[in-house]
Structure formats: structure tokens, C-alpha cells
Amino acid sequence: MNTTAAAAKERKLPPRSVRGAAMRGVVARPGQEAIDNKGWLRAHKWLLLRRFSQLGILALFLVGPWLGWWIVKGNLSSSLTLGVLPLTDPFLIAQQLAAGQWPYREALIGGGIVLAFYLLLGGRLFCSWVCPVNLVTDAASWLRRRLGLKGGKAPAARTRYWLLAFVLVIAAATGALAWEWVNPVSMLHRGLIFGFGLSWGIVGGIFFYDLLIAPRGWCGHLCPQGAFYALLGRVSLFKVTADQRSACNDCMDCFAVCPEPQVIRPALKAVGQDHPLILDADCTTCGRCIDVCGQDVFRLTTRFNRSES
Amino acid sequence: MPARPGGGAGMLQRRAMEDQSTPAVRKPAVPPARRRFLKDAASVAGGAGMLALGVGLYAKQASALPATAIRPPGAFAEADFLAACVRCGLCVRDCPYDTLKLAELGDGVVSGTPYFNARAIPCEMCEDIPCVVACPSGALDRALTNIEDARMGLAVLIDQENCLNFLGLRCDVCYRVCPVIDKAITLELIHNPRSDRHAMLLPTVHSDHCTGCGKCEQSCVLPGESAIKVLPIRLAQGSKAEHYLRGWEEKGAAGGESLIGDQIELPVRGLEDKAYGDTRVGPGEGPQGRSEGAYAPAAAPGGGLDSGWKP
Numbered sequence: 001m002n003t004t005a006a007a008a009k010e011r012k013l014p015p016r017s018v019r020g021a022a023m024r025g026v027v028a029r030p031g032q033e034a035i036d037n038k039g040w041l042r043a044h045k046w047l048l049l050r051r052f053s054q055l056g057i058l059a060l061f062l063v064g065p066w067l068g069w070w071i072v073k074g075n076l077s078s079s080l081t082l083g084v085l086p087l088t089d090p091f092l093i094a095q096q097l098a099a100g101q102w103p104y105r106e107a108l109i110g111g112g113i114v115l116a117f118y119l120l121l122g123g124r125l126f127c128s129w130v131c132p133v134n135l136v137t138d139a140a141s142w143l144r145r146r147l148g149l150k151g152g153k154a155p156a157a158r159t160r161y162w163l164l165a166f167v168l169v170i171a172a173a174t175g176a177l178a179w180e181w182v183n184p185v186s187m188l189h190r191g192l193i194f195g196f197g198l199s200w201g202i203v204g205g206i207f208f209y210d211l212l213i214a215p216r217g218w219c220g221h222l223c224p225q226g227a228f229y230a231l232l233g234r235v236s237l238f239k240v241t242a243d244q245r246s247a248c249n250d251c252m253d254c255f256a257v258c259p260e261p262q263v264i265r266p267a268l269k270a271v272g273q274d275h276p277l278i279l280d281a282d283c284t285t286c287g288r289c290i291d292v293c294g295q296d297v298f299r300l301t302t303r304f305n306r307s308e309s
Numbered sequence: 310m311p312a313r314p315g316g317g318a319g320m321l322q323r324r325a326m327e328d329q330s331t332p333a334v335r336k337p338a339v340p341p342a343r344r345r346f347l348k349d350a351a352s353v354a355g356g357a358g359m360l361a362l363g364v365g366l367y368a369k370q371a372s373a374l375p376a377t378a379i380r381p382p383g384a385f386a387e388a389d390f391l392a393a394c395v396r397c398g399l400c401v402r403d404c405p406y407d408t409l410k411l412a413e414l415g416d417g418v419v420s421g422t423p424y425f426n427a428r429a430i431p432c433e434m435c436e437d438i439p440c441v442v443a444c445p446s447g448a449l450d451r452a453l454t455n456i457e458d459a460r461m462g463l464a465v466l467i468d469q470e471n472c473l474n475f476l477g478l479r480c481d482v483c484y485r486v487c488p489v490i491d492k493a494i495t496l497e498l499i500h501n502p503r504s505d506r507h508a509m510l511l512p513t514v515h516s517d518h519c520t521g522c523g524k525c526e527q528s529c530v531l532p533g534e535s536a537i538k539v540l541p542i543r544l545a546q547g548s549k550a551e552h553y554l555r556g557w558e559e560k561g562a563a564g565g566e567s568l569i570g571d572q573i574e575l576p577v578r579g580l581e582d583k584a585y586g587d588t589r590v591g592p593g594e595g596p597q598g599r600s601e602g603a604y605a606p607a608a609a610p611g612g613g614l615d616s617g618w619k620p
Contacts, residue, residue, distance in 0.1 A: 064402070077421075078397030078445050086445055092395045096446070099392040106445040107395070156353045166361030170368075176391040178368035181420065186396065190411065190421050194398050197413025199420070 014294065017251035027148045030253035033294030046287030046300075053129045061193050076130070076189045077180075078107060086110035089186075091228045095179060098171040115232065123233020127219060127226050128259075128286035132188045136203055137219045137259075140210035145256065154214035157262065157282065160227035167224045184218070185225050216259050220282075233281040239303045240285060242268045242276040246308075247295040254289035254298070264289065268297070275306035375417045376540050378424040379521060381409055382432060382459035383441040383449040394448035396421030400440035406433045409440060427523025427539045432461060434488050434522050457489060462521030463545035464494070464514045464537055472536040477501050477509055483525035483537045484512050492518040494525065512537065516546060 013020040014033035021028035034043035041048075061079070063069045073080045078088040088103075088110035096103055103111075118126055128134055167179040180186060184202050191199040206218045219226055242248075245268050254268070255261045263280035266273045273279075290298040374380075374387060381400055384390050400423050401409045408430045412418035423440075425432060434456045441449045453459060464483075466472060473480035474496075487494040496510040512525075514537075521539050529535035559568045574585045 070402075073402045074397040074399045077395045078399065080399060080443075080445075088395065088397075088445060096393060096395070101389070101393040101447055103393065103395075103447045104445050104451070107447070110445065155356060156349060158350075159353050159357050162354045162357035163361060166357050167364075170361050170365035171392075174365050174369055175388060176368055177395070178365045180396060181368040182364050187414070187420065190396060190398070191413070194401070194411040194421075195413050197420070198415035199413065202414070 013249060013251055017253050017294075018256040019250060019252040028145065028256065030145070030256040031292035033251060033253070034292050037294045038296075043291050046291050050129055050286060051135075054132065054135060057130055058132060058189075058192065061189075065193060075186070075193050077186050078110060080106075085113075087114055090115040090232075091225050092177070092180070092186075094168065094228065095171045095177045098168040099175050099177060100172070118229055118232045119235065120237055122236040122238045122285045123229040123231065123281060124226060124284040125233075125236075125238070126229045127223075128284035131185055131225075132192065133185050133203075133206065133223075134219065136188070136207050137210050137216065140207045141216060141259070144211055144215060149211070152213055152215050152217075154217045154221045157221050157260075160222055160224055160230075163222060164224035164227040164231075179224065183225065185223065219284075220259050230281045233283075235303075237302050238285055239301060240267075240278045240283065240287065240289065240298055241301045241305065242278070242297050243299065243301075243305075243308045244295065244297045245270075245276050248297050249295055251294070253292045253294070257288045257292050259284060259286065259288075276308045277301075277303065277306055279303065374419075374424075374541065376544055377426055377428070377538070378412075378416075378418045379427055379432075379462050379523060379539055379541070381423050381425070381440045381449055382434075382438060382456060382461055382520070383444075383451070383453035384461070385448060385450055390448050391419060391422070393446050394422050395446040397445065398423070399443040399445060400449065403439040403443040405435065405439065406430060408432050425523070427462075427526040428535055429527070431523030431527040431539075432459075432520075433524075434459070434520060457518075457520060459520045459522075460542060462523070462539040463516055463542050464519050464521065464523075464525050464539050465545045466512055466514065466537045467540075468534075468536040471531055472512070473530065474510055474512055477504065477507055479510060480530060481510065481512070482528050482530055486524045486528045488522060488524060489518045489520065493520070516542075 013023075014036070015021070015024060016026065016029040016032040018028045018030050031043055037043075060072045061075060063071060064073060071082060076089060077092055078086070080086055086106040086109055088107045090111045093103060093107060093111040170178045182202065184206050187199045188203050191197070191203075210217050210219075214221065242264070248268060254264055258264055260280070260282045263278050263283040265271050266280070267276050267278040270276075285300070287300060290300065380387075380390065381404075385393065396411065398411045398421075401411050408425045409423045410425060412420055412422050412424055414420040418424050436456060438453060438456055438459075441451060441453055444451075466483075469475045481496065484490065484494045484496055493515055495513050495515065497513045498508050498510055501507040501509045521542075523539040525537045526535045526539050529537050554568065556568060560566065577588065580588060580590075
């Protein structure tokens with residue numbers, strides 16, 4: 001009786017889903033069931049929106065130097081939009097303060113605006129919707145899945161918080177923004193706008209680190225800037241919920257595409273919590289789990305909506 | 310019963326302790342979950358610490374600035390500058406002459422910080438100093454409102470062997486292009502000992518007016534490297550010898566009163582009828598003018614100090 005139920009469940013699993021592929025010994029194509037069920041466009045909705053946001057923000061910075069339309073000047077570290085709106089990365093201001101420097105009013109106002117935005121809406125929205133390194137690590141992750149690369153060793157996911165602490169300690173000890181010597185996030189964005197030099201090496205290093213050594217190693221385990229924004233996201237508004245979790249067929253596709261897979265289980269499988277809300281601040285709210293789920297288990301909501309249907 | 314040395318009493322004690330706590334299961338001193346957590350935390354923190362330490366050492370090592378890389382006007386001293394500059398490039402964007410560049414990795418300048426190379430494009434010394442106005446981070450000093458107060462570096466006529474003016478020509482280009490002409494660079498006239506009949510006009514930089522804009526370095530006519538270069542002030546200037554007082558400055562500051570009081574005025578041989586200190590000798594003056602005839606030692610008829618010696 002039990003075996004027939006298991007067989008029925010296995011039959012229900014789409015053949016190219018992560019678990020189905022593992023059973024049949026083929027390379028997994030997570031999201032195939034979602035494409036079959038919902039159509040390609042709906043199965044890539046959040047991914048497309050996210051790429052639009054990432055590339056759109058980059059384009060706003062690039063049309064100045066390329067076409068002379070100065071909408072935004074500067075880069076993600078600090079910028080001036082339309083000559084009036086200052087925006088500054090609060091992670092940099094934190095490093096500056098640790099190094100013993102007090103920035104000008106514009107930087108403080110700009111840092112305050114950015115801080116408030118991510119504090120209210122979602123800390124790691126920066127990582128998945130703005131940061132250019134996400135394009136690199138997503139590409140590495142995609143290639144890893146397509147090539148069927150298994151294994152690898154990533155450092156503990158908590159390493160980034162320690163690194164964040166040490167970044168501030170090192171800034172205080174050296175009296176300089178030491179992390180900015182090597183920070184791939186600011187380096188990639190600055191390189192795209194102002195010219196790379198040898199920064200390609202650091203970006204390429206991250207790509208190959210994620211591809212060959214540590215799955216989701218940079219964004220998911222090491223990046224102290226991501227850790228900084230994750231700390232901001234502890235109280236933020238937008239959250240993904242697994243409110244249709246009763247429909248889950250255990251295909252594992254969401255785990256395969258999620259950049260922070262450890263955040264799904266508590267909500268989806270009710271481990272350590274009752275409600276279906278993904279409240280873990282490590283969640284980047286990228287929405288890729290919503291895309292690839294053929295059963296429409298996930299959707300975007302606010303942190304106050306704990307209902308389950 | 311085989312007695313184990315020293316074992317009996319201890320075992321009994323331990324048995325008694327176990328009976329008091331949960332029976333059968335022996336608890337280790339630290340629970341395994343906590344032990345694993347501590348071990349993990351130590352390795353994670355250690356790894357992150359090593360990485361951060363590497364970054365810190367690299368940053369310290371790589372913060373040396375090449376002598377030809379000049380910071381924008383108003384830049385604070387290098388250590389403070391590197392603590393403040395967020396590498397946003399807003400100063401670069403607002404520089405109307407494309408003078409400023411953001412350093413790329415491999416340029417030898419801290420990656421992402423603004424600098425310029427005076428030989429390529431010097432600072433044009435805009436009156437409104439837009440780069441300083443644009444800086445949000447506090448790396449450029451907004452107290453700088455008059456560009457002539459800027460001290461980006463100091464021009465040094467570094468190669469006197471190839472400078473055309475030192476060769477006796479009247480090139481003067483560095484002097485002519487200087488935005489603070491006749492104050493930051495003057496032409497000092499001296500005798501040309503090689504020809505013995507010409508003058509040399511030597512371009513001379515004065516640190517109290519030179520802004521370090523680099524116009525002189527850019528316009529030096531020498532092919533390739535310039536004979537006059539803008540250097541960071543710490544390289545261009547020696548430290549002041551504070552323990553030596555400059556008598557002439559002290560005298561000026563004290564309203565003409567010398568530090569060492571009035572000195573005894575001793576007559577100068579042959580210049581008795583001139584004002585004290587005036588050693589200029591005109592034609593027909595001096596010892597030659599007095600004794601036209603043959604050399605006559607120590608035959609001064611009217612007394613006095615003139616020995617009649619002539620070379």
C-alpha cells in the first residue's frame with residue numbers, strides 16, 4: 001500500500017524536476033514543470049522583472065557617460081540623480097564611520113534614504129534587484145546546474161556576518177576603507193561605468209569560485225555587503241510566503257534555484273514555525289521560487305500576512 | 310577483588326554524582342550541540358578574520374601613491390583622504406576638462422580614487438572648483454573656496470641638465486603658462502658662467518603660491534618627460550629647520566630690530582667714502598682708481614688703510 005502511494009507520488013513528479021531527475025539519472029531542469037503548467041513567460045516573470053530592474057538601474061548610470069544624458073551621476077557607492085537626489089551606500093558610510101571619518105551632509109542624507117528604503121521594503125532586495133554581481137553569480141549558478149556539476153565546498157553561511165564585523169574592525173584599525181580595495185560589488189559597478197583595469201580578474205574570480213568551488217559561494221556565504229543588507233531586512237515589509245504549501249509535490253525545484261535554500265524549509269515544511277512566511281533575513285526576495293514552482297505554492301506578500309490557504 | 314590504584318574512591322564518587330543527575334546517560338562537560346557550535350563559530354570567525362586581515366594588509370601595502378599621481382584640489386592628507394573617499398566618481402564627472410580620472414585596478418593608484426596626471430591633462434583651476442562642490446564623502450575640503458589656495462602638489466624644476474633656460478635659452482614656457490605667473494614661478498636672472506657674457510633666466514618655483522596645477526609640467530617643451538614636474542608636497546619639500554632662526558625674517562618681524570643687536574661697523578678697505586654695506590665698485594673707483602701708477606706697497610701718504618694692493 002505504502003509503495004503504491006510512493007509510486008503514485010513519483011509518477012506525479014515531473015521527470016526533469018530536481019528530484020525526478022535524480023531518480024531517473026538525468027540532468028535536472030528545474031522549472032520545466034512550471035513552464036509546462038504556466039507557460040514560459042509566467043514561469044520567468046520574477047526573473048525577467050529582476051533582470052529588467054538590474055539592467056535598468058545599470059543603464060541609468062551608463063546613459064550619462066555613453067550618451068551624455070546625465071540622469072544619474074556617480075555609481076552605487078554614491079550618486080546624484082537629476083542633480084538633486086543624493087543616494088549613498090550605507091555600508092560605505094558604516095565603513096567611513098568605523099575609519100573615523102564624518103561624511104558631508106549629502107552623503108548622510110543619501111545614506112539615510114537608502115537605509116530607510118531597504119529597512120522598510122526588504123534588506124536583500126539590493127542583492128537580487130540592484131547588485132550587478134548577482135548577474136555574475138546567477139550565471140555561474142545556472143551554468144553549474146546545466147553542466148550538472150555536483151559537490152564543491154562552500155564556507156558556512158554565517159561567514160559573511162563575521163566578515164562584515166571584521167570589515168568594520170579593519171576599517172577602524174587601518175583608518176581607511178580597506179574593504180573597498182577588493183570589494184567586488186563596488187568594483188564591478190564602478191568598472192562598468194568608469195573603466196575596469198584589472199577588476200575583471202576579481203569578477204572572473206567570483207564567477208569561477210561560484211562555478212567550480214563553492215555553489216552560491218560569494219553571494220550566499222561570503223559577501224559582507226549582502227550581510228549588511230540582510231541585517232537591514234530583519235523587519236522589512238515584502239516577504240515570500242508558501243501559503244499553498246499543501247499543494248507541494250516535493251519536486252525540489254525551488255531548493256535548486258534558491259540562492260539561499262536554507263530559508264525555504266521553515267516556511268514550506270513548517271520546521272520551527274507554523275506560518276508559511278519566509279521571514280529569514282537571508283532571503284533576497286528574488287521571487288525565483290515563485291517562478292519555478294509548477295504548483296504555485298509561493299507568492300509575494302507582506303510580513304503581516306501569515307494566512308495559509 | 311583486584312585493586313586499581315587510586316581508582317576505587319574516584320569511581321565511587323563519580324557513580325554517586327551520576328546517580329544524582331540523570332541516571333544511565335553520562336553527560337559530557339559541554340553538550341555536543343554547543344561544542345559543535347563553538348567549533349563551527351571558531352573556524353568561521355577564524356576564516357573570516359584571516360580573509361579580513363589579508364585585505365587589511367593588502368590595503369595598507371597598496372596605499373602608496375605614485376609621485377606623478379596628483380589628487381584633486383582640496384584633497385585632505387592621503388591617510389584622511391583614503392578614510393573618506395567612497396570612490397563614487399562625482400568629482401570626475403563634474404570636472405569640465407576631463408582632468409580627473411578614477412583609478413582602475415592596476416593603475417598603481419588605490420582603485421576607484423580620483424587623481425590626475427599633470428603631464429597628460431593638468432588642473433585648469435576652475436574658479437568655482439566644481440570637483441570639491443561635487444564631493445559628498447568629505448574627502449575634498451569644502452573650506453577651499455579660492456582655487457589659488459589649493460595645494461595639490463608643488464612644481465619642482467627637477468632636471469636642470471635639460472631645462473632649456475638652464476642651457477641659456479629663453480624658453481620660459483613654464484613661466485608663461487603659470488596661472489599664478491610672477492608669484493608661483495619667477496624668472497631669476499643670473500650670470501651665465503659658461504659664456505661669461507650672457508644671462509640665464511632660471512624658472513624658480515615659490516611654494517607659497519604654487520597650487521600644483523601642473524600647467525608647467527604639461528607645457529614643458531621637452532619631448533617625453535618634462536623638466537619641471539609637480540610632485541606631492543611631502544616629496545617636493547624638505548622639512549623646515551625650525552632651530553635655525555632666519556635673522557632677516559626675525560628682524561623684519563621685530564620692526565627692524567635685529568635679534569643680536571646692532572653690529573659694529575668696521576670700515577671696508579677702499580670703500581671708506583661709501584655707505585656702510587655698499588660694496589658696489591664703479592669704474593674708476595676702488596683700489597685701482599686710487600693708485601694708477603706702479604704697485605707700491607705700504608706707501609700710503611695720507612695714512613688710511615689703503616695698501617695699494619691690486620691683483
